[in-house]
Amino acid sequence: MKLTSKGRYAVMALVDMARFDNINPVSLRDISLRQGISLDYLEQIFSKLRKKEIVQSVRGTQGGYVLNKKAREIKLTNIFDAVDEKVKTVQCKKESKKGCNGKATKCLTHNLWDELENHINNFFDQKSLEDLVKDNSERRI
Amino acid sequence: MKLTSKGRYAVMALVDMARFDNINPVSLRDISLRQGISLDYLEQIFSKLRKKEIVQSVRGTQGGYVLNKKAREIKLTNIFDAVDEKVKTVQCKKESKKGCNGKATKCLTHNLWDELENHINNFFDQKSLEDLVKDNSERRI
DNA sequence: TAGATACTTGACTATTTTAGTCAGGTTTAT
DNA sequence: ATAAACCTGACTAAAATAGTCAAGTATCTA
Numbered sequence: 430m431k432l433t434s435k436g437r438y439a440v441m442a443l444v445d446m447a448r449f450d451n452i453n454p455v456s457l458r459d460i461s462l463r464q465g466i467s468l469d470y471l472e473q474i475f476s477k478l479r480k481k482e483i484v485q486s487v488r489g490t491q492g493g494y495v496l497n498k499k500a501r502e503i504k505l506t507n508i509f510d511a512v513d514e515k516v517k518t519v520q521c522k523k524e525s526k527k528g529c530n531g532k533a534t535k536c537l538t539h540n541l542w543d544e545l546e547n548h549i550n551n552f553f554d555q556k557s558l559e560d561l562v563k564d565n566s567e568r569r570i
Numbered sequence: 571m572k573l574t575s576k577g578r579y580a581v582m583a584l585v586d587m588a589r590f591d592n593i594n595p596v597s598l599r600d601i602s603l604r605q606g607i608s609l610d611y612l613e614q615i616f617s618k619l620r621k622k623e624i625v626q627s628v629r630g631t632q633g634g635y636v637l638n639k640k641a642r643e644i645k646l647t648n649i650f651d652a653v654d655e656k657v658k659t660v661q662c663k664k665e666s667k668k669g670c671n672g673k674a675t676k677c678l679t680h681n682l683w684d685e686l687e688n689h690i691n692n693f694f695d696q697k698s699l700e701d702l703v704k705d706n707s708e709r710r711i
Numbered sequence: 712t713a714g715a716t717a718c719t720t721g722a723c724t725a726t727t728t729t730a731g732t733c734a735g736g737t738t739t740a741t
Numbered sequence: 742a743t744a745a746a747c748c749t750g751a752c753t754a755a756a757a758t759a760g761t762c763a764a765g766t767a768t769c770t771a
Binding site: 432437440441444445464536537538540541542544545548549552556561564565 | 678682686706
């Protein structure tokens with residue numbers, strides 16, 4: 430089990446943005462340089478974040494992106510959801526007719542993965558962007 | 571983020587085994603048929619489980635595998651560890667000298683992934699094979 | 712109004728991981 | 742002896758990942 434870079438980059442970029450006043454737009458170019466993430470890749474990611482209304486875009490010179498909500502209101506769940514970072518632990522869900530393993534019943538571990546998903550989602554539901562920014566400023570070197 | 575089939579199969583197979591008396595060895599062929607998992611793939615998985623002393627093998631006719639400990643003592647952590655199902659949320663750990671993103675400091679989300687890993691591992695540390703067997707017998711249809 | 716900055720979109724691709732398969736063993740109960 | 746079952750290593754098709762590349766459009770500023 431692992432998190433992909435897309436989700437990680439999305440969070441990194443948003444934390445980077447959230448550190449500022451949120452009045453002046455932050456350009457992807459700056460984020461790219463500061464965080465060492467490919468500009469082209471960031472554009473893909475921000476396109477998704479914009480569609481889910483987590484950020485707003487400002488075009489033109491001096492443009493960039495601005496958070497669309499308070500940092501406290503943006504939970505990790507929202508971010509991961511936006512960039513398709515799913516916590517899918519198992520394929521049990523898809524086939525509604527049959528159970529997992531193609532048999533009539535649920536597979537022996539079905540409930541386990543359900544529980545795990547809840548456990549992880551609880552974590553993500555609670556963490557906000559604000560929490561992460563604070564966490565960083567506290568341990569600033 | 572997702573769990574791979576290898577970890578899922580390992581747990582399924584062990585729960586399957588744990589339902590029996592643990593005196594007569596259970597053959598992979600039987601597990602394969604009951605759980606719908608490829609026999610060849612099961613063999614790869616059990617090779618790892620054996621190396622980590624989670625199961626013991628009994629060769630020859632009527633052979634198979636037996637749990638090496640009480641079901642209560644086998645935690646999911648042990649299983650995932652055996653089959654290399656890592657909960658690695660991020661590559662921050664590798665380069666000990668430098669931080670993540672190749673810079674001197676830790677990346678903005680480093681602590682987050684640490685916390686998440688702990689959160690997930692807590693879950694796995696607590697769940698034992700016995701818990702899963704009980705869970706299944708309770709909801710048997 | 713020219714030019715630069717920055718967003719926007721879609722197609723493409725190399726690499727890695729996953730989820731197996733396959734072929735050939737060895738061991739042991741009957 | 743022989744069949745059941747473990748054991749091992751090499752191989753591979755398909756999917757996912759982590760990007761790159763190209764060709765735009767919008768808007769600010771000089």
